[in-house]
Amino acid sequence: MTDAALTAPKKHAANPRYGSMSRDRTWALRWSYFFLILFAIFFLLPPIYMLITSLKTSAEISAARNPWWVFNPTLENYRELLTSPQYLGYFRNSAIVSVVVVVITMLISVPAAFALSRMKFWGSSTLATGVFLTYLIPETLLFLPLFKMFALFNEWTGIQLINRWWVLLILYPTLTVPFCTWIMIGYFASIPKELDEAALIDGAGWMQTLTKIFIPVALPGLIAATIFAFTVSWAQFLYPLAFTTSTEQLVLPVGIITSLIKGDVFNWGQIMTGALLGAAPPLIIYAFLMDYYISGLTAGATKG
Amino acid sequence: MAEVKLRKIIKRYDEVEAVRGIDLDIADHEFVVLVGPSGCGKSTTLRMIAGLEDISGGEILIGGDVVNDVPPKDRDIAMVFQNYALYPHMTVFQNMSFGLRLKRYPKAEIKKRVDEAARILDIKELLDRKPKALSGGQRQRVAMGRAIVRNPKVFLFDEPLSNLDAKLRVQMRTEIKKVHQQVRTTTVYVTHDQVEAMTLADRVVVMNNGIIEQVGTPQELYHSPKTRFVAGFIGSPAMNFIPCRMEANGDSLSVRLNDGLVFPVPAERVARYRGHTQNGKLLLGLRPEHITEAHAHLAPGEIPFEARLEVTEPMGMETLVYFPLNGTQVCGRVNPNAGARDGAPLRLAADLNNMHLIDEASGRVI
Numbered sequence A: 001m002t003d004a005a006l007t008a009p010k011k012h013a014a015n016p017r018y019g020s021m022s023r024d025r026t027w028a029l030r031w032s033y034f035f036l037i038l039f040a041i042f043f044l045l046p047p048i049y050m051l052i053t054s055l056k057t058s059a060e061i062s063a064a065r066n067p068w069w070v071f072n073p074t075l076e077n078y079r080e081l082l083t084s085p086q087y088l089g090y091f092r093n094s095a096i097v098s099v100v101v102v103v104i105t106m107l108i109s110v111p112a113a114f115a116l117s118r119m120k121f122w123g124s125s126t127l128a129t130g131v132f133l134t135y136l137i138p139e140t141l142l143f144l145p146l147f148k149m150f151a152l153f154n155e156w157t158g159i160q161l162i163n164r165w166w167v168l169l170i171l172y173p174t175l176t177v178p179f180c181t182w183i184m185i186g187y188f189a190s191i192p193k194e195l196d197e198a199a200l201i202d203g204a205g206w207m208q209t210l211t212k213i214f215i216p217v218a219l220p221g222l223i224a225a226t227i228f229a230f231t232v233s234w235a236q237f238l239y240p241l242a243f244t245t246s247t248e249q250l251v252l253p254v255g256i257i258t259s260l261i262k263g264d265v266f267n268w269g270q271i272m273t274g275a276l277l278g279a280a281p282p283l284i285i286y287a288f289l290m291d292y293y294i295s296g297l298t299a300g301a302t303k304g
Numbered sequence B: 001m002a003e004v005k006l007r008k009i010i011k012r013y014d015e016v017e018a019v020r021g022i023d024l025d026i027a028d029h030e031f032v033v034l035v036g037p038s039g040c041g042k043s044t045t046l047r048m049i050a051g052l053e054d055i056s057g058g059e060i061l062i063g064g065d066v067v068n069d070v071p072p073k074d075r076d077i078a079m080v081f082q083n084y085a086l087y088p089h090m091t092v093f094q095n096m097s098f099g100l101r102l103k104r105y106p107k108a109e110i111k112k113r114v115d116e117a118a119r120i121l122d123i124k125e126l127l128d129r130k131p132k133a134l135s136g137g138q139r140q141r142v143a144m145g146r147a148i149v150r151n152p153k154v155f156l157f158d159e160p161l162s163n164l165d166a167k168l169r170v171q172m173r174t175e176i177k178k179v180h181q182q183v184r185t186t187t188v189y190v191t192h193d194q195v196e197a198m199t200l201a202d203r204v205v206v207m208n209n210g211i212i213e214q215v216g217t218p219q220e221l222y223h224s225p226k227t228r229f230v231a232g233f234i235g236s237p238a239m240n241f242i243p244c245r246m247e248a249n250g251d252s253l254s255v256r257l258n259d260g261l262v263f264p265v266p267a268e269r270v271a272r273y274r275g276h277t278q279n280g281k282l283l284l285g286l287r288p289e290h291i292t293e294a295h296a297h298l299a300p301g302e303i304p305f306e307a308r309l310e311v312t313e314p315m316g317m318e319t320l321v322y323f324p325l326n327g328t329q330v331c332g333r334v335n336p337n338a339g340a341r342d343g344a345p346l347r348l349a350a351d352l353n354n355m356h357l358i359d360e361a362s363g364r365v366i
Helices: A004-014 A021-054 A058-062 A076-082 A085-118 A124-136 A141-158 A163-173 A173-189 A194-202 A206-217 A220-237 A238-243 A253-261 A270-303 B043-051 B093-104 B109-121 B136-149 B166-183 B193-199 B218-223 B228-233 B269-275
Strands: B005-012 B015-026 B031-035 B058-061 B077-080 B152-159 B186-191 B203-208 B210-217 B240-249 B252-258 B259-265 B282-286 B291-293 B302-308 B311-314 B319-325 B328-334 B344-353 B356-359
Touching: A004 B193, A021 A270, A058 A270, A076 A085, A076 A270, A085 A124, A085 A163, A085 A173, A085 A206, A085 A220, A085 A270, A124 B311, A141 A238, A163 A173, A163 B015, A173 A220, A194 A206, A194 B077, A194 B093, A206 A220, A220 A270, A238 A253, A253 B282, A270 B005, B005 B043, B015 B043, B015 B058, B031 B193, B043 B058, B043 B077, B043 B152, B043 B186, B043 B203, B077 B136, B093 B109, B093 B136, B093 B203, B109 B136, B109 B166, B166 B193, B186 B193, B193 B218, B193 B259, B203 B218, B203 B228, B210 B218, B210 B228, B210 B319, B228 B282, B240 B269, B240 B328, B252 B269, B259 B302, B269 B356, B302 B311, B302 B319, B328 B344
Parallel strands: B031 B186, B031 B203, B077 B152, B152 B186, B291 B328
Antiparallel strands: B005 B015, B005 B058, B203 B210, B240 B252, B240 B282, B252 B259, B282 B356, B291 B344, B302 B344, B311 B319, B319 B328
8 A cells, every 4th residue: 555655656757647848849840840841842843843844855745754754854945045035035124124123112112111110190000001901902903904094094195005014114013012111111110219219319310310220220121122022023924914915025924925835835845944044033032131031021020 | 518498398199298387497517317207207308308209388498599399400419218229230439420420520520539438438449349249238338428429418318227237227327427527418317216316416306297396406305305296206215104183282283193102393393383283184204214213312303102013124234114103004214233023013213303294185295
C-alpha cells in the first residue's frame, strides 16, 4: 500500500498527462514543415515545368514522352526569342511602362499618403478610406467605362488614346496608386508624431519634413510599395489586352500570347521561354529587396 | 532669450475645454515648471506655446510679440520631447545640426555650435553614432543638444525624463539644472512628477482641470499652499487631511478632531481662524513630517497624542507610520529608533505650528 502510494506520483511524473511546451512545439514544427513543403511543391511545379518545357524542341514537346524530363536539351527557344526584335520590343515596352508607372505612382502616392496621414484636414480620414475603396473595384469592371471614356475623349479632342502603349501610363496608376497610398499611409502612421513635430520646430516645412525625415525613415515601406507597383505593372494583362492591339504597341504578357499563339497552333517552347524570361525582372527585384518588402508590408499591416 | 506671456489662453477640443483661460508671465532666464495630474492641460499649454496646437482663445507672447498665428519654426523655440524624437536615420551630429542646416548656417558655425553643445552635455564621443546605438539617457542628452545648438529664445521640455529609469532620472535632473545654469535660456518644463518640479523650478505652476491652481516658488507652494489640491499634490507622502471643527475657548481656539482629541491652535494663528468656528466642514492639513514621535520635551505648538499604528514602512533614515484618525488614514514620519511596529501603539506629536486649515466646501486654505 505504502509502496503503491509512493510510486504512483513518480509514474505520473514520468508520463505527464499534458504535453510539455517543447513537445507541442515539435509537433507544430512538423506540421509547419509538412504544409510548407506541400505549398512549395504546389507553387514551384509550374515554373519548373516552364523551365523544362523551355529547354525542349517543339518536336520533343509534342512527342508523348515523359513531360518532366528533357531528353535533348536545347537553348534554341532562348536564342530565338532574345534575337527576335518583336520580343525585345515587348520587353522594352513593358520595361518603360513599368518603370514610368512606378515613378508616377510614387510621385502621387507618397505625398498623398503623407498628407492623408499627417496633415489633418477636414475630411482627410474619409478621403483615406475612399482611396482604398477605389482599389476594391476590380479592373474587369473598369475597363469598359474607361474604353468608353477614351472614345469620347477622341471624339472631343481628336486625340487617339486607344492602341497606344503610353496610354498604359495613365491606366496602370489607377491600380497602383490606391494600394501604394494605403501602404504608405499605414507606414507613415507608424512613425511617431513627435518626429514631424520636432522637424517642424527645427524649421522644416511640410515638404522638407517629407523628403528629409519621412521618406528616409519609411524607406522599407517605400520599397514595398515600389515592388508592388512594379509587379502589378509588369504582370498586368487585361488593360493592355483591351487597349493595345498593334504588335509594336504590345507589352510582354499580351505580346507573348498574341504573337506565339497562331490560330490553334501553340508554340509552347517559346511561350514558356518568353514567360520565364518575363518573370525574371520581378524575381530579381524581389530577391534583392525581400527583407525590406516583408518589413514594409508588416509595418503597414499591423500599425495602419 | 525672452519672456513668455500667456493671456487668457483657452484650448477647446470640440465640446471639451482642456485649458480654461490661464494667465502666466514667465520672466527672461526663468525656469518654470508646469506640474499637475494627467489631463490637467499642462502639455496642451506647452504645445500651444510651441505652436503645435492652435489656440482657441487668448494670446501668447514670446519676447513681446504675439505668436498666435506664427508657425513653430518662426517662434525661435526648441523643444525636447518625452520620447526624444531623434531622427533615426541621422547620426547624433546630424540630429543636432538639422535645424541649423535647414537655416543654411555656415559649416564652420554649425560644427562650432554642435561641439560646444556636445561639450556641455558630455556627448562628444557619440557624435558619429545613430540613435539606436545610444542608451535612454544618452538619447535624452542628444535631444537636449539639438535644442541647445539652436540657441533659441525659449526651451520647452515635455516630460523629458518620464521614459528613464528612476536612477537615471535623478541624474538627468541634475544635468538639466546644470545646463540651465550655463545657458540661462528661458525654460518651460512640463512634468507630472512633483519632485522634478520642486527640484528644477525657479517657479512652479500647479495646474488642475485646465486652470492654474497656484504659481509660486517651490518653498511657497510647499509651505503656503492656497488650495487643498496644491497642498495635497506637492509633497511626498502627501499632506494628511483630517476632518475637524474649530472651537473657541475664550481668547484661544482649538481644533477638535473627535471627542477625545482636541489640539489647541498656536496663538499666532488664532486671529486667522477665529471666523471659522461655525464652519462644520473644515479639514486639518498636516504634512507627515509634522507628525513625529513625541519627545520628552515638546516645543510650543507640538501636541502629543496616542495612536495605534496599522502599518509601518521603514525607509532607512526615517520610518513612515500609518494610523486611522477620525475616519481617515493618517501618515506620520518618525525616527527609525522610535520603536514603531505594525499594530503597536505609539506616542506621537502633531506640530500645529505648521498646520493648514482648509475649507472643505471651497477647497481653499484658510
